[in-house]
Amino acid sequence: MMNQKHIDVVGASKTYPNGTIALQPVDLQIGKGEFVSLLGPSGCGKSTLLRIIAGLSTPSTGQVTIPDGDRRAFVFQDATLLPWRTVARNASLICELEGIDKAERAERVTAALKMVGLEGFEKVYPRNLSGGMKMRLSLARALALQPELFLMDEPFSALDEITREVLQDELLRIWQSKGFTSVFVTHNLYEAIYLSNRVVVMSARPGRIERVFDVPFSYPRTPELRLTPEFTALSVEISDCLREGVHA
Ligand SMILES: Nc1ncnc2c1ncn2[C@@H]1O[C@H](COP(=O)(O)OP(=O)(O)OP(=O)(O)O)[C@@H](O)[C@H]1O
Ligand SMILES: [Mg+2]
Structure with a gap:
């Protein structure tokens, strides 16, 4: 599935100054235009790996290579809007x-x-937006950069289930029309499968990649996919893998 390589993570690990080993050496190649999710339990190093890919954190060993001049946009779980600024x-x-x-x-x-x-909604202030609209704005702020690489850390996890599913569809539509490469952190396996063409399962203590799953479903995806036996079967397989990682 991988076409031209876009992100090359080689032997990247992270030990924080207080001695916490957050990430064991990780190798991960992500192709141009892929949608890859990092999935795993709390504390397994998902955010650490994403921040290293984003260039927001320096790995303790190893390196991350992306093409020169490629713009990386980052979206967090919290929309982090400035309350005194309008939407625009x-x-x-x-x-x-x-x-x-x-x-x-x-x-x-x-x-x-x-x-x-x-x-x-250009002239509206953030306090007058719903949670879902705040997240839309956070996405828009990142998309305005016209990024080649879109990095998201649990962007939808504070939203209710319906809003989350609507935004998943919107994100996929935008991703398909723009063609950027996406790396998406989540602890929700259904979200990871629905969005991604590959799911990277991580396990904790210290964080490492447990297994990488190819997701065989074609795009565009529609909500009915979640109800198919194939989706359920893959969910079970990934869920088993997550449990093994926790007990290891
Ligand atoms: N700045 C820091 N200093 C020390 N330890 C840290 C720091 N940031 C994270 N850690 C630790 O590193 C480990 C991995 O953290 P990380 O935030 O990457 O996990 P995560 O998978 O994103 O978890 P969550 O699902 O809760 O967001 C955890 O044990 C965490 O406590
Ligand atoms: Mg995190």
Whole structure:
């Protein structure tokens, strides 16, 4: 399935200054345009690995290679919006920090807000948005950067089930139309399977990759997929693997 290699993680490990071994040496190659999830129990090093891939954290050993000049956008579980800025000005924040000029920024913000279904809300303040809309805005702010690499750390885990499923579909639609490479952290195995073409199962103490699963379902995916015997069978297999990792 892997076409052109996009992210190359070689022997990357992380020991924090307090001595916590968060990640044993990890090798992981991710192809251009893939949607890969990092799945595992709390504390297994998912965020640590994602932050290393994002360039937000330096690995203690090993390295991560991505093509020069590729933009990496990051989305967290918390939407981290600025309450004193409107929707439009929140959406433009990362572009401002990147020094993109005003006219270009305005165009990108309009396009990004449209992509996530927030057109018409430009002048609204975050306090007047629902949780799902806040997350849409957080996605728009990242998408306005026009990233080649989109890195998400449990972006939907604070949302209710219905909103989460709607946003999963929106994210897949945007990913398919834009073609960026996605790395998505979650502890929800159904979410990992539904979104991804590969699921990387991690296990704790200290964190490592337990197994990598290919997800055989074609895109675009639709909610009915979750009800198929094939989806259930893969869920059972990955669930078993997660349990083995915990008991190891
Ligand atoms: N800055 C830090 N200093 C020391 N230890 C840390 C630091 N950040 C994380 N850890 C530890 O490293 C391990 C892996 O943490 P990490 O946040 O990567 O796990 P995670 O899989 O993202 O967990 P969760 O699902 O709870 O978000 C944990 O034991 C955690 O306590
Ligand atoms: Mg985490």
